[in-house]
Amino acid sequence: MALNKKIEHRVIPIKDFSSCAYCSVRRMCLPVSVDKEEINIIDDLVADRPQLKKSDYLFRSGDKFQSLYALKSGAIKTYGSTRGGREQITGFHFPGELIGLDAIGNNRHNCNAVALEKTVVCELPYKNIENISLQIPSIQQEITRLMSLEIRNDEEMLMAIGSMRAEQRVACFLFSLYRRLSLRSKEKRTFRLSMTREEIGNYLGLSLETVSRRMSSLHEDGVIDVENRLIKLKDIDRLQALCS
Amino acid sequence: MALNKKIEHRVIPIKDFSSCAYCSVRRMCLPVSVDKEEINIIDDLVADRPQLKKSDYLFRSGDKFQSLYALKSGAIKTYGSTRGGREQITGFHFPGELIGLDAIGNNRHNCNAVALEKTVVCELPYKNIENISLQIPSIQQEITRLMSLEIRNDEEMLMAIGSMRAEQRVACFLFSLYRRLSLRSKEKRTFRLSMTREEIGNYLGLSLETVSRRMSSLHEDGVIDVENRLIKLKDIDRLQALCS
DNA sequence: CGGGCGCTTGAGGCAGCTCAAGTCGTGTGG
DNA sequence: CCACACGACTTGAGCTGCCTCAAGCGCCCG
Numbered sequence: 001m002a003l004n005k006k007i008e009h010r011v012i013p014i015k016d017f018s019s020c021a022y023c024s025v026r027r028m029c030l031p032v033s034v035d036k037e038e039i040n041i042i043d044d045l046v047a048d049r050p051q052l053k054k055s056d057y058l059f060r061s062g063d064k065f066q067s068l069y070a071l072k073s074g075a076i077k078t079y080g081s082t083r084g085g086r087e088q089i090t091g092f093h094f095p096g097e098l099i100g101l102d103a104i105g106n107n108r109h110n111c112n113a114v115a116l117e118k119t120v121v122c123e124l125p126y127k128n129i130e131n132i133s134l135q136i137p138s139i140q141q142e143i144t145r146l147m148s149l150e151i152r153n154d155e156e157m158l159m160a161i162g163s164m165r166a167e168q169r170v171a172c173f174l175f176s177l178y179r180r181l182s183l184r185s186k187e188k189r190t191f192r193l194s195m196t197r198e199e200i201g202n203y204l205g206l207s208l209e210t211v212s213r214r215m216s217s218l219h220e221d222g223v224i225d226v227e228n229r230l231i232k233l234k235d236i237d238r239l240q241a242l243c244s
Numbered sequence: 245m246a247l248n249k250k251i252e253h254r255v256i257p258i259k260d261f262s263s264c265a266y267c268s269v270r271r272m273c274l275p276v277s278v279d280k281e282e283i284n285i286i287d288d289l290v291a292d293r294p295q296l297k298k299s300d301y302l303f304r305s306g307d308k309f310q311s312l313y314a315l316k317s318g319a320i321k322t323y324g325s326t327r328g329g330r331e332q333i334t335g336f337h338f339p340g341e342l343i344g345l346d347a348i349g350n351n352r353h354n355c356n357a358v359a360l361e362k363t364v365v366c367e368l369p370y371k372n373i374e375n376i377s378l379q380i381p382s383i384q385q386e387i388t389r390l391m392s393l394e395i396r397n398d399e400e401m402l403m404a405i406g407s408m409r410a411e412q413r414v415a416c417f418l419f420s421l422y423r424r425l426s427l428r429s430k431e432k433r434t435f436r437l438s439m440t441r442e443e444i445g446n447y448l449g450l451s452l453e454t455v456s457r458r459m460s461s462l463h464e465d466g467v468i469d470v471e472n473r474l475i476k477l478k479d480i481d482r483l484q485a486l487c488s
Numbered sequence: 489c490g491g492g493c494g495c496t497t498g499a500g501g502c503a504g505c506t507c508a509a510g511t512c513g514t515g516t517g518g
Numbered sequence: 519c520c521a522c523a524c525g526a527c528t529t530g531a532g533c534t535g536c537c538t539c540a541a542g543c544g545c546c547c548g
Contacts, residue, residue: 082488104389106393155334158398158402472495
């Protein structure tokens with residue numbers, strides 16, 4: 001404990017590098033025009049930047065809705081429980097993405113959010129957002145835009161899952177990760193999966209064995225390299241073609 | 245034509261019964277507190293109330309996004325096209341529901357919306373909504389709430405489709421119709437499907453034959469009565485139980 | 489009244505599930 | 519730092535639920 005304290009003191013910088021101004025995903029998170037004035041306003045929005053370990057919960061289904069969360073680093077999965085007790089994953093979330101939008105409607109979280117690895121999020125109390133929206137309409141517009149995009153995403157996912165064969169689903173999933181992980185910096189043809197085969201299968205409506213088999217066959221076909229959780233996309237065009 | 249004109253003249257009332265004040269789905273559509281003042285404001289939001297025949301398009305994928313549409317009567321399906329050219333239905337929409345929310349994000353419609361039967365919608369130009377939101381924050385909150393609910397709906401659907409067997413999906417679909425059609429007035433245990441078996445199958449990720457078979461077996465089990473498109477729910481508890 | 493579309497029902501095949509066994513990688517405790 | 523143990527993953531074999539193909543019925547609309 002004493003040691004921890006010491007380290008904490010050492011790493012707290014003069015400038016607060018946790019501030020939005022230094023955030024690497026700033027452009028994606030709430031990308032209002034980025035002048036210094038507004039960055040400070042957004043910084044004021046942020047109540048806290050909790051650090052989560054793997055398996056820590058950000059919130060649970062049924063919790064009162066208080067805040068949206070912007071993912072700064074790491075990865076989060078959200079899942080609900082069917083009445084049958086089965087756990088169903090509804091989404092994976094990566095840096096720059098906003099979590100909790102589906103809770104605004106009834107003031108209560110409808111899903112559980114849990115960290116898949118060491119993760120930092122920015123907590124944005126919804127009260128603050130509402131207040132500031134009144135002053136800066138562009139913030140509200142941005143929230144609206146993000147929600148709209150989420151609807152679109154979910155609907156694309158719906159289209160995909162209902163009608164695609166297993167290989168297509170897996171290809172689609174990998175391509176989606178590629179697109180989203182590439183947004184925040186340079187193109188990322190190589191990345192580490194933060195979720196298990198079982199979680200992917202759960203999300204895609206496949207068994208973990210089928211996920212494994214289809215990844216193996218994509219490997220054999222030279223579309224990707226797979227080494228445990230490390231994925232390298234070798235032929236992105238072909239991968240994308242498989243998604244249609 | 246002459247006849248039509250004559251009838252039109254006859255049915256136009258002194259009071260405008262098409263106004264929101266007389267709308268049967270008013271409570272659901274944009275349910276801000278319903279004093280006379282605000283009803284008039286919402287009425288001003290509405291640019292037009294086009295009547296669609298079966299198979300008429302409300303908008304097409306790629307169209308510039310101008311307006312949201314509130315469904316007054318009838319039924320609408322929305323669908324997208326996969327790159328493979330297949331048509332994939334993303335949703336069915338009923339009176340009181342708002343269509344077009346997924347287009348706000350990129351100012352362009354991402355799906356086609358087509359009437360399944362004679363349908364009346366209220367056209368709400370988004371510019372108007374944005375302007376009025378600045379004066380009446382509750383309108384903006386309401387839009388946000390509706391979007392959030394749509395996200396939640398889509399995610400529930402995702403959970404359903406990925407992991408459910410055919411019979412569960414069909415049961416779930418019928419139960420969803422039951423809930424949504426019952427919202428606007430009294431409970432509706434009997435209703436007419438406005439879509440074909442093929443459209444249901446497309447939406448649920450099943451073949452039309454499987455939809456037909458599973459509806460037959462729900463019939464045999466005494467859960468529902470099926471007579472062509474007329475559905476009567478005989479054992480709602482059991483139907484709901486099948487959804488879990 | 490006739491034609492066509494929507495629907496039902498049957499038969500056969502295959503994709504993906506389940507069950508099972510074995511390997512590998514990772515994290516933990518000695 | 520090493521060894522062990524468990525969880526994650528791969529691969530195989532057999533089974534089953536859903537799809538496809540096909541035929542026939544019936545309702546609705548022209």
